[in-house]
Amino acid sequence: MSLRQIDPKQRGFLIVNSHPTGSAETVTRMWDKIPARTDGSSPVVLLLGHSAGYGLATLLTGLRRHGIRGVGVAYEGAETERRTATAGWYRTAAAARLAAEVGSDFVFVNTDAFSEKGKAEVLDLVKERFGTVDYLIYSLAAPRRTDPVTGTVHHSVIKPLGQPYQAPALDFSDGTAKVSSIRLEPATEDETYATEQVMGGADWQLWVEALAERSLLADRFTTVALTYIGSELTAPVYRQGTIGAAKKHLENTAGDLNDTVLADGQRAFTVVAGAAVTQASSAIPSIALYTAFLHTVLGDRFRTTAQQAEDLWDQLTGTAPLVTDEQGRIRLDGWELDPKVQDQVRELWADPQAGLASAPAGAAWFMSQLRDLYGWGLDGIDYDQPDQTTVAWPTPQKSGVAQSHE
Known part of the structure; x- marks a missing residue:
């Protein structure tokens, strides 16, 4: 057990330590805003990337509204002598x-979750404890991935394709919000390929194939992977850049899974979420x-990750009809891409200095x-008070209820 006085270590958008009680409280507050359970289905879910962002929201919403059972996978750092555990560690507890x-x-x-050892560990647990999986939610985000076959370490990059990208950006480098300008050179073919290997569908496909090989897919199995399209304003660095190339790879993988791995009655979708403040x-x-x-x-009309996760679960479980586009992607982003909303954002973007000066609350909210x-x-x-930084990773009891061991 370790009581420490913790002060935030932050430079701009980079925050390198976490507050245990505060991290846990963010989970509790999200939970309290999620409407209570509406059905008694209790499906088995394998959730890859449960500790942050949309993955966390999908976990909490699934637990509170649909009584999900299953396995969550994350890769979080424990406490050291010099640093607290990661926020995701405390959120998981x-x-x-x-x-x-x-x-x-x-x-x-x-x-x-990218490693063969990690997959084997998780799939052994799924087989022993649950038998088959009803839903696989793929919400992993990482800067690099090691190919399990070749051993090549692929590093993702955030770059445009074809030509340089220059645009305004929010800058908190001196602690106050201002608008600066960023310029990015275009990615090489190797960088684009590496980004696809990290953030595309290669690992998602390996997970589904591994589940199928072990006969762990339920008859009505559904898998989804999170993706994003976003505005034309950010398209050159996102949808038309290296990340967008990876997301297209992810979307193509959904089609490949439906055509090759999955049987009749089983489904693979990508899910286009709306904007959110996440570590990524x-x-x-x-x-x-x-x-x-x-x-x-948007103000209060900005939909949180939990609200979007609620929409997703309602569509997956049949509580609400599926909302898909011509590519077969589930869409959760209509609130963001509404033309009237985008027109107003475009007005602010046209003169970002004036836009920030006239409405600084948006930048303060983001931070x-x-x-x-x-x-x-x-x-x-x-x-100002010391906090307990030693928090155990939860381990399961034989009865199936998680507990913590020191």
């Missing part, structure tokens, strides 16, 4: 407590400024949301 409170048999595994999105140039302006326009991810800046928490 909080999520496990909530799962236990509602009596859900949900197990959390801390492993490299804060690292993409221009996305922070765009998201700040989007929130300026507060980012700090929340690491447990900082939440009302009601005394950050």
Whole structure:
């Protein structure tokens, strides 16, 4: 057990430590805003990337509304002498407590989901504890991935394709919001390929194939992978850049899975989510400024990750009809891409300095949301007091309710 006085270590959008109580509180507050359970289906879910962003929202919404059982996978760092555990570590412990409170048999595994060893560990657990999987939710985000066949380490890059990209960006380098300009050179073919290998559908396909080989797919099995399209304003660095190439690879993989691996009655979709403040999105140039302006326009109409996850679960479980586009992608982003909303964002984007000056609350909101991810800046928490940084990763009891061991 370790009580420490913790102060945030932050430079711009980079936050390198977390607050244990604050990180746990973000989970509790998200949970409290999710409407209570509406059905008694209790499907078995394998959730890859459960500890942050849309993965966390999908976990909590599934637990609270649909009583999901299953396995969550994340790759989080434990506490060291110099640093707290990652925020995702503390969020997982909080999520496990909530799962236990509602009596859900949900197990959390801390492993490299890209590795063959990690896959084997998780699939052994699934087979032993649950038999088959009803839903595989793929929500992994990482800067690199090792190909399990060749051993090649692929590193993703955030770059445009074909020509340089120059655009305004939100800048918090000196602690206050301002607009700066960023310029990115175009990616090489090798960089584009590497990004596809990290953020595309290669690993998703390996997971589905591994489940199928072990006869772990339920008859009505459905798998989804999260993707994003976004605005034309950010398209050169996102949808038309290396990330967009990876997302197209992901979307093509859904078709390949439906055509080759999955049987009749089984389905694979990509899910186009709307904008959100996540650890990944804060690292993409221009996305922070765009998201700040989007929130300026929408205010309370900006849909949280939990609200979007609620929409997703309702569609997957048949509570609501599937909303798909001509490519067969499930769409959750209509609120963001509404033409009237985009017109207002475009007006702010046309003169970003004036847009930020006239509506600084959007930038302040973005930074507060980012700090929340690491447990900082939440009302009601005394950050001047030492906090318990030693929190165990939750392990399952034989009865199926998660507990923690020191």
